[in-house]
Amino acid sequence: MLTRFHNNRADLPLWSYEIVGAEGKRLGVARHGYDRLPGNLGTLAAPYYRCDREKVINHTGGCVNDRAHRVFEMSDSGNPEFAEVTRHIKSALDPSINKYTSPPLRPGHDWSKPEYPPSKIWDGREQPKTIPGNWNVASSPPLHKRPEGTSSFNRNFFSNLEMNIDVGTANPMRWSKSPSTNYCKYYFRDQYGKDENNEGMPWAGRGPRSNKVECDEYPFASTYQGAAGSGRGTGHYSIRAVSGGHNDMHGRVLKAFYDKYHVATHHAFWVSVVP
Template sequence: MSSATEFDYDHLNLEGCLQTPKHPTIDYARIQERPFSSCWTTWVSMGTYEATKDGDGPDGKRRTRASNKVGKSKSGGKAGILATIPERVEEDTLDHPSEIFFQFWATWVLNSYVGNKAGTEVANAEGGGLKPQNMKLFVRLTDFALYWNGKRYPLSAETSAEIRGLKLTFDAQTASDNLTPCRSVTGSTMKTIREWEATSSAMFLLESNPVAGGTNAICTIKPTLTRFHDNRTDLPLWSPEIVGTQGKRLGVARHGYSRLPGDLSTLAAPYYRCDRDKVINHTGGCVNDRAHRVFEMSEGKNPEFAEVTRHIKSALDPSVNGYTSPPLRPGHDWSKPEYPPTKYWNGSEQPKTIPGNWNVASSPPLNKRPAGTNSFNRNFFSNVEMHMDVGTTKMMHWSKTPATNYCKYYFRDQYPAAQNPEGMPWAGGRMRDTRLECDEYPFASTYQGAGGNGRGTGHYSIRAVNGGHNERHGNALKSFYDKYHVATHHAFWVSVVP
């Protein structure tokens, strides 16, 4: 498990963002999303057209497209570029001066952080002064040009002196969905085109202020060109995400703000979830919610906890999870864990709806519970008094002890023959690798565990597994939580791979 001084953010930089390959099927801006980083890069045109970068068109060619969403001011009039530039060019060079479009290449990278163990500064800070609730936005504007009659004309010192004196104002606009403060500390940056050409980059410091132990701050960041010269533009330099009903990113909507056909999706601007929660070795931080966090496991690659992986694979497969324990049958009262459903099959068993499967598009995510509350779920199948097969000749009763659990009932034949006076078997040896433990999925550390909404749910699975495998899988899950700062309520998925 990594220490607080060895945290790997996997941050992007502007140069790395510029190398982002185009998406094989989506002809929009080039975008990367990572848990602690986000980047966006594309041509931007002010006017009524947008032009793609060379090779970004669906046929591999450079194209222009109509875009009525770009270049409008708040008052509904044309952006200032159409009113300003024609005054600064020779009329005899243009057939239609009003059809000139101003174009540039925009790139930004947003990086976030997690705290050290105490939460007093960011991990790997080395005295930098950043707090875990800080974020940095790096912006670059380059390749300024005029575009008309299907041609692009780069600005030059000789022919475009006045145009290069026009001012562009960039701002990192912020908003919070739940009233927790989120703001840009730096404020806006206004530079002439000539100054942007000389120093193409700018940095913005952002901060959120979530309440310790309270609701996470949902900080929405909208990089925006707010003014062109003396005109208000509010030109968004970001792409709305199309987010499906299960929380998975389905793509981006850049040319028009439409949803996918027939999809009950929502549109989301770039947003980060900030908190002051302690997650294993780190306290507080901000995470890119548009980057999916997936806990991957493999029987072949992770033989040290293969028994747990096999269990989770079965639990996630609706074609076989109807045979997992405890069986799901109509009419059972799951709010009374002291009465487990009988282990003897009668044909009324049903498949279970178990969440968190990254490999199934319709599967909803798991959501992390607060640290130290795993017993809420485990108390629905362990450390509970048990009355089994009541009213039959097989009726048994086990007293409530820390060793009492459903696995000893459903998987009795896997346990040693030795048992206590009530007939409950012993788990095995003293060392974890020599005894059986009761593994559960969804994880006890999630809101989707056996406890459900507090009345229990039959949509979970337990299995007796080797204690060493269970311990090592638990450590791997903790490392995943720590590496990706999966804090309270944060969403994540699991993926079982070969």
């Protein structure tokens, strides 16, 4: 934590590092300021808190217990206002069925060139995806929050880009780069209306957001595990065309979770889908 004493800036650790016994077992965390290892860990051991001054949604700065896991819970039946998004995430997290999610993961595809999406035509080479963040699976690694305002780093790997579709087939298409161009319009064409632009790309709908079809993604674009991966793309993610109203409401609830539990840059969290 960065603090100020008489106009002098200095680092002030709220807690010292872990106390580890001779056998390597974690015994606790001692309060900062002790000049010796505490003789009675039962009374002196304390939680480990991490503090920062980062702005998360509506609040700037905060302290969190770094030993406590933060889990974003969604109910398959209890949150009807964004049920389409919940069902999508549930499918993405299930390795027994997520090879059927879009875009399909196939060996040999170059994910660093998102302007060439893999064909939606099933050819039997589709592979299960390794998608993180599942609290209900002990071995599943967490998601990590990206800095505020950088979600486009992930979204640009499946939207707002030029798309060269079904290259090498009898019916190739090219969709120009625009804010409305995205993978969902290719993989989920039937979910959109009949109206198309002069390149054959369907429109998302007219009127309020609730009347439109939007492209949902998991892992969330607000995390380092999103579609961009480390920057060269990764096939281990999922998109699905969902109701704009459901997508909007889910986004609001996720932001509220970040805000309430101070999920700041690089902070870890999981998701859990319950009945």
